[in-house]
Amino acid sequence: MQNIVVLTGAGISAESGINTFRDANGLWEGHDVMEVASPQGWRNNPELVLDFYNQRRSQLHTVTPNKAHLDLVTLEEKFNVSIITQNVDDLHERAGSSNVIHLHGELLKVRSQFDEQLVLDWKHDLVLGDHCEHNSQLRPHIVWFGEAVPMMDQAIKITERADILMIIGTSMQVYPAAGLIQYAKHQTPVYFIDPNPAISPTEHLTVLSEKATTGVAKVVDELLG
Numbered sequence: 001m002q003n004i005v006v007l008t009g010a011g012i013s014a015e016s017g018i019n020t021f022r023d024a025n026g027l028w029e030g031h032d033v034m035e036v037a038s039p040q041g042w043r044n045n046p047e048l049v050l051d052f053y054n055q056r057r058s059q060l061h062t063v064t065p066n067k068a069h070l071d072l073v074t075l076e077e078k079f080n081v082s083i084i085t086q087n088v089d090d091l092h093e094r095a096g097s098s099n100v101i102h103l104h105g106e107l108l109k110v111r112s113q114f115d116e117q118l119v120l121d122w123k124h125d126l127v128l129g130d131h132c133e134h135n136s137q138l139r140p141h142i143v144w145f146g147e148a149v150p151m152m153d154q155a156i157k158i159t160e161r162a163d164i165l166m167i168i169g170t171s172m173q174v175y176p177a178a179g180l181i182q183y184a185k186h187q188t189p190v191y192f193i194d195p196n197p198a199i200s201p202t203e204h205l206t207v208l209s210e211k212a213t214t215g216v217a218k219v220v221d222e223l224l225g
């Protein structure tokens with residue numbers, strides 16, 4: 001079976017009703033991203049950060065996977081599919097995708113400040129005073145700006161083995177995630193699906209300048225023949 005690697009960004013979840021990051025003057029739900037998504041922001045105002053992610057978590061309970069998430073699952077009939085997502089939502093998992101790597105963490109998990117390997121499932125609000133077994137404050141299990149991306153090594157290995165690469169709904173502005181494309185073999189066909197595609201043309205690249213729900217359907221139809 002051939003390996004398909006799919007890199008997704010906020011755009012794939014846009015049609016489920018989750019706002020992308022860079023579409024509102026650089027603000028994320030009204031906040032400067034550094035205020036709510038950086039270690040400095042956490043030190044300065046942990047309550048604001050917790051409240052912000054609590055809102056994102058409760059919103060997640062109100063949305064569902066869209067056709068693009070679901071169409072990617074059908075690729076598993078004929079291919080080994082690995083999804084590498086920058087999204088912190090769980091819509092790929094809920095759609096039914098089997099192999100999902102979250103480069104930037106997960107909204108439905110929290111971790112200990114004392115031991116970052118101590119990760120817990122978390123479906124409700126997180127507040128100051130919610131402690132791990134070492135009596136240390138729990139924080140969102142999110143990779144904030146300026147923090148290392150622990151899943152990157154695994155993502156690179158998977159991308160190196162890609163026979164086909166799909167990139168969906170990402171502005172390709174945030175590294176190291178945006179650099180993953182460099183690890184695909186030179187001759188690997190790349191499909192880029194985004195209504196506002198930020199990518200330079202190359203030999204093996206097919207760009208579909210459209211929304212995820214329509215663009216993914218076209219590529220999946222082509223690949224499943």
Ligand code: APR
Pocket residue numbers: 008009010011012014015020021022023033086087104168169170171172173174193194195196197198210211212213
């Ligand atoms: N279908 C597909 N793509 C869409 C849609 C849609 N319906 N609507 C918007 N887009 C595209 C936009 O054109 C843009 O290229 O989604 C992309 C969203 O870009 P960003 O908001 O920058 O999101 P992303 O690339 O995922 O951001 C990367 O930045 O803030 C951090 O950690 C956060 O994971 C995030 C990372």
